[in-house]
Amino acid sequence: MIVAAALCPAPPLLVRELTGAQQVAPDLVGACLESVAELMAANPDVIAVVGTAPRTEVWNGETTLDLARYAPGLYSASGRPAGHGLPQALGVGRWLLATVGCQVSPLLQAVAEDEPAARCAEIGAALARSDRRVALLAMADGSARRGLKAPGYLDERSVEFDAAVERAVRTGELGPLLSIDESVARELMATGRPAWQVLAGALGGRPVATQVRYCDDPFGVAYLVASLRAGQES
Numbered sequence: 001m002i003v004a005a006a007l008c009p010a011p012p013l014l015v016r017e018l019t020g021a022q023q024v025a026p027d028l029v030g031a032c033l034e035s036v037a038e039l040m041a042a043n044p045d046v047i048a049v050v051g052t053a054p055r056t057e058v059w060n061g062e063t064t065l066d067l068a069r070y071a072p073g074l075y076s077a078s079g080r081p082a083g084h085g086l087p088q089a090l091g092v093g094r095w096l097l098a099t100v101g102c103q104v105s106p107l108l109q110a111v112a113e114d115e116p117a118a119r120c121a122e123i124g125a126a127l128a129r130s131d132r133r134v135a136l137l138a139m140a141d142g143s144a145r146r147g148l149k150a151p152g153y154l155d156e157r158s159v160e161f162d163a164a165v166e167r168a169v170r171t172g173e174l175g176p177l178l179s180i181d182e183s184v185a186r187e188l189m190a191t192g193r194p195a196w197q198v199l200a201g202a203l204g205g206r207p208v209a210t211q212v213r214y215c216d217d218p219f220g221v222a223y224l225v226a227s228l229r230a231g232q233e234s
Helices: 026-041 088-099 119-129 159-169 175-179 182-187 193-203
Strands: 002-009 046-053 057-059 105-113 136-138 208-216 223-230
Touching: 002 026, 002 088, 026 057, 026 136, 026 208, 046 088, 046 119, 046 159, 046 182, 046 193, 088 105, 088 136, 088 223, 105 119, 105 193, 119 136, 119 175, 119 193, 136 193, 159 175, 159 182, 159 208, 175 193, 182 193, 193 223
Parallel strands: 002 136, 046 105, 046 136
Antiparallel strands: 002 223, 057 105, 208 223
């Protein structure tokens, strides 16, 4: 069963080793670490980290983020070619867990970028059916077209798109996340769509209490951080 859930974005800028002497976006980083620490407070048997990747698969729980993918000079002495670590969303989630001192074995679930909503929901439902106490960490970025300097430039649709996601999370009514138009999400570069839908599938049919810890778009990308607690099924 799902005993707690958290929603965090997955930009590499969260990773301290990649940002130099000064932490980038400290408020965002702090909110993510607080949400992950709250997952640990729920005393889970396993933490499932869910994030978008090229294909749907479960990764080895010992695999980590390959920092050399983003900063080639890092760890070059290891002799490993860059790109042999986790997909970005899972890797950043794994880093957050390590940073808060997580000792619980992680289940690293990648979800394909084009996975349909029904399949995403079923992945979440399967996690919820576990006999173990499962904490779910969904790593998901919103639209990347929130301004003229955004990665995808400005698309005015992004404002309402991200507001609808925030509204669903903030109210605990996650069903609307399953109705997100996949083509619109793709056009807005909202890579978190599959992970949001896994989250909705995992908590479907249960009342959800939410604490939103961060909601902003400091680099033209919508970042939402929240802690979610689910009650009994209705």
